[in-house]
Amino acid sequence: ETGVTQTPRHLVMGMTNKKSLKCEQHLGHNAMYWYKQSAKKPLELMFVYSLEERVENNSVPSRFSPECPNSSHLFLHLHTLQPEDSALYLCASSPYISTDTQYFGPGTRLTVL
Amino acid sequence: AQSVTQLDSQVPVFEEAPVELRCNYSSSVSVYLFWYVQYPNQGLQLLLKYLSGSTLVKGINGFEAEFNKSQTSFHLRKPSVHISDTAEYFCAVSKGGKLIFGQGTELSVKP
Numbered sequence: 001e002t003g004v005t006q007t008p009r010h011l012v013m014g015m016t017n018k019k020s021l022k023c024e025q026h027l028g029h030n031a032m033y034w035y036k037q038s039a040k041k042p043l044e045l046m047f048v049y050s051l052e053e054r055v056e057n058n059s060v061p062s063r064f065s066p067e068c069p070n071s072s073h074l075f076l077h078l079h080t081l082q083p084e085d086s087a088l089y090l091c092a093s094s095p096y097i098s099t100d101t102q103y104f105g106p107g108t109r110l111t112v113l
Numbered sequence: 114a115q116s117v118t119q120l121d122s123q124v125p126v127f128e129e130a131p132v133e134l135r136c137n138y139s140s141s142v143s144v145y146l147f148w149y150v151q152y153p154n155q156g157l158q159l160l161l162k163y164l165s166g167s168t169l170v171k172g173i174n175g176f177e178a179e180f181n182k183s184q185t186s187f188h189l190r191k192p193s194v195h196i197s198d199t200a201e202y203f204c205a206v207s208k209g210g211k212l213i214f215g216q217g218t219e220l221s222v223k224p
Contacts, residue, residue: 004156042117043157043203043214056211090156100145100164100207104156 003027004105006091012111013081021076021108023091031097032074034066037088037107049074050097081112117206119215127223128196134189134218136204145207146187148178151217152200160202163187174198194222 004025013019025032034046048056049068063085065077074091088109092102120135138144145164149157161172168180178189187204199222204215 006156040122040216042216043212045211048211092157100147100212101159101162102212104149104158106154106156 004091004093004103006089006105006108008108009106010109010111012113013078014113015081015083017081018077018079020078021089021091021110023074023076023105025072025074025091025093025103025105027093027095027103029093029095029103030071031094032068032071033092033094033102034074034076035090035092037090039087043090047076048097055097078110081110083112086110086112117204117213117215119202119204119218121218122216123219123221125221125223126194129193131192132190132194132198132220134202134204134220136187136189136215138185138187138204138206140185140206140208146178146180147205147207147212148172148176148187148189149203149205149214150174150200151203157203160189194220196222196224198222 007022030051032049036044046060047066052068063080067075088107090107091105094102116139118137126132147162148160150160151157160176161170163170163180171177176191180187201217201219203217205212
C-alpha cells in the first residue's frame with residue numbers, strides 16, 4: 001500500500017463515546033499533520049508532529065488528543081465530543097516539517113450525534 | 114499574518130470551456146503557493162506549486178497558474194475543462210511548512 005491511509009473512512013459516535021482515528025503514511029516522511037475540514041470553512045490545522053514530537057497545537061480543545069508513536073503512524077483520540085465536531089478529519093505528511101508540499105490521506109468522515 | 118482568499122465559492126462551466134479560479138493572498142514576506150484539488154470523498158491532491166523561478170507554473174491534468182507578485186494573486190487556469198474536473202479546488206500559502214488554505218472553490222463542469 002502506498003501514500004497516506006486513514007481508518008476508519010466513516011465514523012458515527014455519540015457524545016459520550018471514546019474512539020480513535022488512525023493515519024499511516026508509507027512515504028518515509030518525518031512530519032505528520034491533522035486537519036479539520038468543516039463545511040464552508042477553510043481547512044484548519046490542528047496538530048503538527050515532527051520526528052514524533054508535537055511541534056504545534058493550534059488551540060484545539062482537549063477532547064482531541066493526538067498520539068504519534070513513530071514517524072509512520074499518527075492517531076487522533078476522541079472523547080466527549082460535541083455535535084459541532086462533526087467534520088472530515090484529514091491526515092497529511094511531508095518529508096520534513098520545513099518541506100512545503102504535503103501529501104493527504106482520504107480523510108475520516110466523523111459524525112457526532 | 115498570512116491569509117488566502119478564493120474569490121468564487123462556486124464556478125459552473127460547460128465542458129470544453131476555459132476556466133479560471135481566482136486566488137489572492139496577503140503576506141508581507143515571500144511565500145510558497147499551492148493549488149490542491151479534492152475530488153468527492155477523497156483527500157487533497159497537489160495540482161501545482163510555485164516556489165520560485167518562472168511565474169507560470171504548469172501542473173497535472175492540464176492546469177496552470179500564474180504568480181503575480183504585484184497583484185498578490187495566483188489564479189488557476191485550464192483552457193478546456195472535462196467533466197472529470199468537477200471537484201473542489203483549494204489555494205494555499207505556506208510559510209515554514211505551515212499551510213494556510215482558502216475557503217475553496219467548487220468547480221462544476223456540465224455537459
